[in-house]
Amino acid sequence: MTIATESLVEALKEILSDDQVSINQAIRELHGRDESYHAMSLPSIVVFPTSAEDVSKIMKLAQTHQVPIVPFGLGTSLEGHVIPYDNGITIDFSMMNKVLEIKANDLLVKVQPGVTRTQLNQELKKYGLFFSVDPGADATLGGMAATNASGTTSVKYGVMRDQVRDLEVVLADGTIIHTGNLAAKSSSGYHLNGLFVGSEGTLGCFTELTLRVYGIPEHVMAARASFLSINDAVEAVVSILQAGIPIARVELVDEVSMKQANLHSETNYKEEPTLFMEFHGNEAGLKQDIEFMKEIVEDHHCQSIAFEKDNAARNKLWDARHNLAYAYIHGYPGKKMMVTDVCVPISELANAVHYARQQLDAFGLPGGIVGHVGDGNFHALVMMDMDNPEEVAKANQLNELIVMYALERDGTCTGEHGVGIGKLKYQAIEHGAALLVMEKIKLALDPNNLLNPNKIVKLEEQGVNL
Template sequence: MATTEELIKALADVLAADQISENETVRELHGKDESYHAMKLPDIVVFPKNTEEVSAVMKVSDRFDVPVVPFGLGSSLEGHVIPAKGGITIDFSLMDRVLDVRAEDFLVTVQPGVTRTKLNKELKKHGLFFSVDPGADATLGGMVATNASGTTSVKYGVMRDQVRDLEVVLADGTVIHTGNLAAKSASGLHLNGLFVGSEGILGCFTEITLRVYGIPEFMMAARASFPTVHDAVEAVVSILQAGIPIARVELVDEMSMRQVNAYADTDYAERPTLFLEFHGNEAGLAQDVEFMKDIVADHSCEDIAFESDTAARNQLWDARHNLAYSYITSNPGKKLMVTDVCLPISELAGAVDHARDVISTLDMPAGIVGHVGDGNFHVLLMMDMNDPDEIAKADELNEKIVHYALERGGTCTGEHGVGTGKQKYQQQEHGESLLVMQKIKQALDPKNLLNPGKVISVETEAD
């Protein structure tokens, strides 16, 4: 492997001096994400401004057999951007332009460093919005890389459903496009589906074309409390079975409602609660809401409050989105673990009950939240990274929740991705299909230089 000096010299031929850094503070910022996984510093961080520069960096990587890790904002939760084998981190923060808004086609093309809120600010001028809302103000490149979803996926779908085309730089510097601008295609293999969720192990995204939507005429939010988590989850199942076109439905358990009130200075009932939102026209929503009220009443709903005012709706969703940070600030010295499984809707209530039973055996701060409209839920658990007993308990909790999901036809990760944290479950979840994934990785990245050590294990002669 080349020395750092040799790498910097080679990179200086394709990038300006201020686009290359070996500063220790800069490297530390790129050696971690928001997960509990251990830090590992890259040797060099580069800041390309366009596709040509990314391609040039990849060619340097290929020539010197140096690993490359793409980096957005570092908001990932399973160690995705931690450079397990050092090498070069490509920071996409300078590639943050909205390139083209095709309002008539409901499409937008962006560079990977554009954040979700920046995109929606630009789209609002055209009466449009981008639907995927994971909570964190992540970059679009990172959201594509992990197939992010979030609160609105029950109505609009996940990241994979929004991607129309990707410009991708492969391991040897080759630039390809994975799709086109058409609404559908029966031509060739579905490369969009392959690259979305690939977590940087197959290539680096340099342009992303996404589907966007018209801003709804009317939005209404609701907050419904229940005596038990089981009642709340069963209410969601009934709402979906009734065909009510709900845009968001989030579960927040009583522990987490206490956190919401403490962090956001609200006075919501500290009971298992559903946060809901409806999009549509005012007359149609009025009928849907009345039907929904009857359904939740059948599941012992104790109280329900509605908000159509924009500020009040935003306060509700800000409280939900900031929940993880409220746990962190309330437990100084501890680190947050966020579990992430997704199951068939019919199995969700049992899975949440099982998770609560496991949590009850731990003497550790923990709550349950989730995008329960699509069967996805999380346990937020605070642990002391200097306490081996707490780490062991956290690992056991995660194991039990994942195995419960996999045994019932679910997945070990609904939206956070695999990274390093969920890699050990890939064989159990995918079986022989994992061999196909490994062959694809080896075909596109034969030297295993693209984010090595993540998602799937492959061996090369260098290893």
């Protein structure tokens, strides 16, 4: 441990308790990686605040010592967001994990950033409510806001940015601000909620979130529809959306991924390109929507459709979908997963998915195509041996081809996973001159470039390493 590190540890222990500051190697290693294939880098120190005031003191101390700060939820991110490549201090929010207030009549909830979505939904269930954003991983709500997470239900309920009513944010200089209020809408001032959601810890640290919640639907129906081809499945989704059917979830799982799902989840679903669907509503409305959906998928050569009416079967269906990444990881021991993440206009979706499957086959890499196709977002799950430079190069090239295909059609390089370091090189291509505006915002709020440096935007000046 360097003299500079020793000095900072002592300073941190003066403002926090001893058990809130750690330089333990194992703890540092836990905070030196996420679930991505990106290389590990350890923080010098990990701190565990319990309040916004703690975070404010940490921020002020970091400014004094010119030390980088990286916020950390559960480390479920997929593009290296929480990996501290400039070392410094990692702020772990696991001790700020309280559901502070449920305002059932306003359909709002106030939480600390370390609360997970599963924890929140367990509390909300008592009030007949639920939080809609479902990225699959049981991520923290602070982390989900930081990356503007979405997932399976975004086609009906929207993404994380749509749910945030207010944020308590600690800025780089330690100032504590609120970005919104409890009102359903406002024309007052700049839209700070929209600015901070998706900022990946580069503009401030979230210490409290006020979120929109929903009433648990009266009836829920899930279905699996199998098709001859991926193209038929995707075209069916486009037709369902164009028909205005209020579908709550619609997920594409290709043939290869269905095989992996069956192996991992011990299911016996048909191993064909499949749509996993779910409908929310009242009994009469659901019946009409489902009949309309059946007519549409039959027009697109649907081979079979099975309905999951009870909770157990429905949960098994969505568990199989959510666990697909782990199905591949366990199916290819010794390999790491690269998850591509593009989003295109709905009219471009079928061709984009077809192109991604063609490229995956052409490169000869094991993997599958899945996605939240109801909003044009899909993923190639690519398995590679990190010790094989040829495979890594192929995976990177495949990722770039898929991203460039999306950008050339006015899509985005990341539909939900965020930029981190993995998508940093595409920012100038996607945003053009607007990236300069983002850099100016970053410099205005974090002039010393200490907050999660070199994520989203890469500035010349950097914080001092420890």
